[in-house]
Amino acid sequence: xHSTASVATRQARSALFREGVRDMAPLAVGYVxxxxxxxxxxxxxxxNDVAGWAGSFLIAAGAAHLAVVEMVDxxxxxxxxxxxxxxxxxxxxxxxxxxxxWFAHESAGRRRLLAYFLIDPTYLLSTxxxxxxDPGPACRRWYYLGAASVLFAMWVSAQTVxxxxxxxxxxxxxxxxxAPLILAGLLAVSIKSREALTAAGVAGLVAVTLAGFPFSTxxxxxxxxxxxxxARPRRKDS
Amino acid sequence: xxxxxxxxxxxxxxxxxxxxxxxxxxxxxxxxxTWVDRCLTVVGxxxxxxxxxxxxxxxxxQASLTVHPQLIAAAVAFAAVRRSGRTSDALLVGFPxxxxxxxxx
Numbered sequence: 018x019h020s021t022a023s024v025a026t027r028q029a030r031s032a033l034f035r036e037g038v039r040d041m042a043p044l045a046v047g048y049v050x051x052x053x054x055x056x057x058x059x060x061x062x063x064x065n066d067v068a069g070w071a072g073s074f075l076i077a078a079g080a081a082h083l084a085v086v087e088m089v090d091x092x093x094x095x096x097x098x099x100x101x102x103x104x105x106x107x108x109x110x111x112x113x114x115x116x117x118x119w120f121a122h123e124s125a126g127r128r129r130l131l132a133y134f135l136i137d138p139t140y141l142l143s144t145x146x147x148x149x150x151d152p153g154p155a156c157r158r159w160y161y162l163g164a165a166s167v168l169f170a171m172w173v174s175a176q177t178v179x180x181x182x183x184x185x186x187x188x189x190x191x192x193x194x195x196a197p198l199i200l201a202g203l204l205a206v207s208i209k210s211r212e213a214l215t216a217a218g219v220a221g222l223v224a225v226t227l228a229g230f231p232f233s234t235x236x237x238x239x240x241x242x243x244x245x246x247x248a249r250p251r252r253k254d255s
Numbered sequence: 256x257x258x259x260x261x262x263x264x265x266x267x268x269x270x271x272x273x274x275x276x277x278x279x280x281x282x283x284x285x286x287x288x289t290w291v292d293r294c295l296t297v298v299g300x301x302x303x304x305x306x307x308x309x310x311x312x313x314x315x316x317q318a319s320l321t322v323h324p325q326l327i328a329a330a331v332a333f334a335a336v337r338r339s340g341r342t343s344d345a346l347l348v349g350f351p352x353x354x355x356x357x358x359x360x
């Protein structure tokens with residue numbers, strides 16, 4: 018039998034989990050066209066279909082996954098392919114540092130599980146929620162896991178369908194626009210200080226300026242340069 | 256075989272990156288230099304700005320500074336959420352703007 022306190026805790030946790038699902042759902046739908054592009058590329062190019070499909074939940078990061086699929090098709094050396102994927106995903110180490118603050122009270126085992134789901138949408142949505150309305154150290158993971166579950170379920174099932182039947186999404190509904198629209202909305206609520214505004218503006222500028230950089234390192238460099246510029250000490254601070 | 260090697264290699268590398276700082280910093284009170292802490296507070300907006308820049312102003316790996324329906328819709332969505340404070344407005348306002356501007360372009 019559970020005490021009333023633990024029942025209340027469980028209800029709060031499941032409410033947080035459902036809130037994560039609800040907040041992520043539209044963003045997850047926005048990533049479906051991207052999942053279809055990758056799935057269709059897996060079925061149409063040289064990579065082994067099962068290995069390429071397994072990348073949806075093993076690599077679990079679209080840009081790196083697509084780069085791997087395309088480089089296998091071009092006959093690149095395996096080490097070069099792996100190195101490229103790691104360069105593209107280097108930003109995940111930055112997210113990992115950001116999340117370490119919020120999950121500092123979780124056990125090592127739980128952090129290993131939470132790390133698996135770390136990717137742009139889960140990081141951005143969760144840190145935004147924790148900053149605006151922190152559920153507390155014991156409950157944060159439930160929001161994050163709710164958001165992650167719907168994103169990963171959508172991502173893997175969309176790729177599965179695309180590997181099997183090819184890309185069948187009609188172009189004219191522009192489903193893929195959901196992702197930039199939601200990110201624009203997320204940006205609107207996450208800019209609460211001049212530091213944040215500078216960081217976002219500089220990062221956007223760097224990402225566009227360095228767009229042609231090798232190994233898709235533009236995003237990583239944009240995040241690093243943007244946050245360093247935003248957080249730089251200003252004269253009035255000293 | 257090559258397919259599995261590269262998928263598993265990329266997967267292992269990606270997971271190591273995801274776990275890296277969670278494993279190194281987590282589990283105890285952090286003792287990070289102040290400037291790292293300051294940077295981490297703005298990583299979210301920086302990442303959002305970088306990804307948006309890549310989605311809206313980069314085409315096939317090249318900077319592409321043209322006005323197009325998605326860009327307009329994203330700008331309007333930003334303004335709408337900024338005004339209302341409700342993130343759901345991004346889609347409720349953004350998609351109609353996107354479809355209308357697409358029809359006009």
